């Protein structure tokens with residue numbers, strides 16, 4: 001397995017954010033995680049990237065413990081990078097990329113510069129947020145990765161650049177067997193990208209990663225048939241909102257995940273009525 005976790009739970013300052021997450025993703029898979037704001041997507045990707053320590057958890061990438069024996073070839077790209085003052089300083093893009101080893105992967109770097117329409121002469125403090133994001137993607141992707149954890153970093157790309165980038169990543173994963181998890185809120189133009197989709201809500205994987213397109217003989221197929229990913233996402237997000245509103249009607253404040261393993265969580269009870277299994 002390329003990415004493995006078993007019953008992973010996590011709390012931010014005692015507020016639960018992940019509740020018993022289990023993953024078992026094969027090499028070469030591309031999983032899109034669908035879930036509302038606050039579902040726990042970023043927290044999960046940060047933990048997989050080894051950026052948030054979890055004690056006594058079994059989290060492995062390429063069979064290696066992410067905290068005690070960190071695996072090489074893992075690339076995490078998140079939105080906070082662009083906030084770092086270093087990448088907002090007066091530095092020319094070509095110098096910046098060379099300073100992080102861009103010259104070692106010149107051909108791949110040049111392909112990415114072309115796809116992402118990045119100018120090597122830009123000064124990092126004089127470019128737009130979207131342009132800075134494009135530099136980040138060249139920076140992160142120019143070294144071939146085995147596992148890519150993408151946390152909504154395509155949000156401020158224009159659609160043409162995003163489309164070209166997704167094609168590049170798909171081809172890359174197909175030819176090199178690289179594994180990708182992609183958390184996003186933009187589902188347009190994404191139909192051809194994933195091999196798997198998952199639904200995350202209130203810290204739980206209410207639908208664990210299952211094959212995309214939805215196989216005709218699966219339980220999900222009865223509900224979604226040949227729906228687009230956009231329509232599947234709309235439906236799941238509607239259900240999340242309905243669940244939240246039901247809890248709010250009962251006067252329950254909804255924040256984070258549930259940690260009591262001995263009784264079914266509200267979300268388990270709620271989502272059970274849809275009988276989601278792949």
Ligand SMILES: Nc1ncnc2c1ncn2[C@@H]1O[C@H](COP(=O)(O)OP(=O)(O)OP(=O)(O)O)[C@@H](O)[C@H]1O
Pocket residue numbers: 012013015016017035036037038039040041042043044255256
């Ligand atoms: N640094 C933090 N400190 C405290 N709580 C946090 C922190 N980061 C996230 N949380 C909380 O953890 C939960 C999960 O947040 P997370 O950012 O993982 O969700 P998300 O699915 O990535 O959301 P979004 O789609 O808005 O990016 C939320 O309830 C959030 O408020």
